[in-house]
Amino acid sequence: MPEGQFVCIVGPSGCGKSTFLRILADLTPLTSGSVEIAPGKPGKPLNSVVFQEYAIFPWKTVIDNVAFGLQMRGVRKAERYAVADEWLTRVGLRKFREFYPSQLSGGMKQRVSIARALATDPEVLLMDEPLGALDAQTKTVLQGELLRIWEEHRKTVVYITHSIDEAVLLGDRVVIMTAHPGTNKTEFMVDLPRPRGIEATSTPEFASMTGRIWSALEDEVRKAMEAQL
């Protein structure tokens, strides 16, 4: 996987997308096969995960949540707060730095979670359906923000999603996983021009792209549904 690429993985539910991501993040042991991960630069974490369920700590303030990864690596308080403040500004939550997560909306919580992952400056950002639990409008807003932030840094991203639209909008490459057992079926390169915005979703190229991906994915979704019966 080339550096600086935004890869989206789509697939029917239950095909092991999240498991794959957890293996990448070294949170789940591999049962067979192998995953090759290039060693990262020293002093930088290999990856940071943005979880579907936010997973920001309710007992820490927004600023402490964002600074968490740096704190674990022993960065001094002033320094890690400076970095965290910068990221909070970037996701538009600077005003809420002393708030606790229970005082935030779902969209704000996920912004904190994204800021927390980026603040550690990882080699790879792993995102497990980060917008899955949000309502449609908040989702659209956050997709736009995600695009904007990504353009600034061009980090390598592995992004798991259910939504073909989201995959095409955000990704450089869309990988389709097959129904259980999950294997890599087909790949599509997305050649919509960068920098993109939400407007990209209304272009004909976008529509034909999602159409092609759906026709490839449809069989898999049906197979997965039958397997569940």
Added chain:
Amino acid sequence: MSGWPPILAWSVAGLVLVAFVLVADRLGSRVRQGAMRAYNRTLAIAFPVLLLAMWEVMVGQGFINGRWFPAPTSIATALWDMIVTYDRFNNTSLLGRPWLIPEVWPEEGWAGVRRLFGESHVLATLGRVAGGFLIGVLPGVLVGMAMGLNRTIRQMLDPIMSALYVLPKIAIFPLMMLIFANPFGEGPKVAVIAITAFFLVAINTMAGVRGIESVYIEAGRNYGASSLQMLRHVILPGALPIIFSGLRLALGSSLIVIVAVEFIRAQQGVGFLVFYYWQILSVPKMYAALFVVMLLGVGLTFVLQWLETRVMPWRR
């Protein structure tokens, strides 16, 4: 004794209560939104006051036997009496006569203050509960953590903990008296409270640790937390709400146990007071002592709540 037949007096009392409810309900629907809190407060105070007033009147008129159910005013008088009198025989008083501090200070200094507070029934009970908590809570949290985090330890300890947990802790008081050199001293009393607190806190801590959502653990690991950092930043704060509900349960149980212990074997303490005034049939003072026990429970609960908001600011 007034000339009313009792059935009439009790009916009137019942009607007064019904009338109060009707009037308060009617008023409540007219209260403005902003004044609702004040109204609720008033109601919460006014109703108990009404009940006390009725009790007072019914005793005064002879419809309630004041020997077994003394009027609130005579209980209040008894309480005041208990506060100001010093029991020469037992060397005790209710609060420890803090108003004598200016007198003893010049001669005895801190030793005098300690002597005065040492004679207090309330502080004796408070000291036993606080001492037991101090000794029991920390090991309880540690054992609960170990059980929550490590499967082997949990499998080993679970049957023992479950068996000892259901044993009423007052039942081991004789054993404690046997173990300690002085069965009449403070040792067995504090120990039995410590054991009460230990089990409740340990079991709740284990539940708290096991109940932490796995995403938080995964997030901690993903961001490179060491075991110690994990404990400090994820496990402990994640388990704190359940640990605190364990503390609340432990406080309730401790009060039951300490009062029972003081019934059986104490010369000092609020449980002793209740039992003692029953023995000498000083009923108003017995009621007053019960009132003090209640205040103690309320006070300790408040302290725990205050601590909770301090330790867990995210729960407001």
